Amino acid sequence: MKISMLALASLVVGAVTLTVQAAPPSPGVQYQAFKIGSYSAIALKDGAIQEPNDAKSFVVGQPTAEVAATLKNGGAPGDHFDFSIQPLLVHAGAHVLLFDTGAGNYFGDIAGKLQGSMAAAGENPAGVTDIFISHAHGDHVGGLVTPAGTLAFPNATIHMSAPDWKWLNGMNAETAKNVGITQVTALVAAIRPKVVPFEPGAVLLPGIVEAVEIKGHTPGHSAYRIGSDPNSLLVIGDAMHSYVVSVREPSWKVAFDTDQQTGAASRAALVAQSAATGQRLYAEHFPFPGVGKIVKSKKGDTWVPETLH
Numbered sequence: 001m002k003i004s005m006l007a008l009a010s011l012v013v014g015a016v017t018l019t020v021q022a023a024p025p026s027p028g029v030q031y032q033a034f035k036i037g038s039y040s041a042i043a044l045k046d047g048a049i050q051e052p053n054d055a056k057s058f059v060v061g062q063p064t065a066e067v068a069a070t071l072k073n074g075g076a077p078g079d080h081f082d083f084s085i086q087p088l089l090v091h092a093g094a095h096v097l098l099f100d101t102g103a104g105n106y107f108g109d110i111a112g113k114l115q116g117s118m119a120a121a122g123e124n125p126a127g128v129t130d131i132f133i134s135h136a137h138g139d140h141v142g143g144l145v146t147p148a149g150t151l152a153f154p155n156a157t158i159h160m161s162a163p164d165w166k167w168l169n170g171m172n173a174e175t176a177k178n179v180g181i182t183q184v185t186a187l188v189a190a191i192r193p194k195v196v197p198f199e200p201g202a203v204l205l206p207g208i209v210e211a212v213e214i215k216g217h218t219p220g221h222s223a224y225r226i227g228s229d230p231n232s233l234l235v236i237g238d239a240m241h242s243y244v245v246s247v248r249e250p251s252w253k254v255a256f257d258t259d260q261q262t263g264a265a266s267r268a269a270l271v272a273q274s275a276a277t278g279q280r281l282y283a284e285h286f287p288f289p290g291v292g293k294i295v296k297s298k299k300g301d302t303w304v305p306e307t308l309h
């Protein structure tokens, strides 16, 4: 008896030693689990982008001093914008849902950590059943393919709005480069067998996921509502980028929007509606993990992140 307990103890010690010696977490890999009603969700860090406050890279049509003042009032540096990149994974019954896929290898070392973050969270890419793409920009579709160009999530149906799928299909190399896609022909060829285009606002998985059209960012930009009220989560895609400027000054135009006027109007409507209803949001470019609400105060509308454990 004593001997077998000793043997067990050394086995455990051996296992601990092995665990310690196993791969240390890669830089930039991060995940955060949380709940959407009865669903298990995981925010998955892919990377981060920075843009200067120069009246052309992000906010356009406003004096940079005014933009800097707004950023500083919101507790951010005034000279640049920080954008996180964080796809979202959700277990809903037998479905394993992935909302956007990060930048893959399109942005170099600053992004492309989705696979590492998934591994750290114990998630298997082959287990993903459905991918929901908010829009066809490099930091959202790049992770659909591996660096070798094969499908990164081989068993997943790829849901993309019909207008964005059409847009991506007709994209020339120069336009693609401008939206962060370095190999558009290879991307389209790889994902074509898996893409199921949908009409804007369609119910995609009844009771689980519906598309919510938010116009202006790309021809078919789509948010997604997960679950049902009062426990729903709205994945906003790129309707907002900056947790300070996009919330406090939503009607400022931004360079990233294909139709800047419409994008600004959509953003202002989304902020007003979210503040009025208290809708829980998932913002892919807000500080990690990007879960929270917009709250109206005397100072205006403010992003209030949720504390997750």
Ligand SMILES: [Zn+2]
Pocket (backbone or CB within 6 Å): 137, 139, 140, 238, 285
């Ligand atoms: Zn984006």
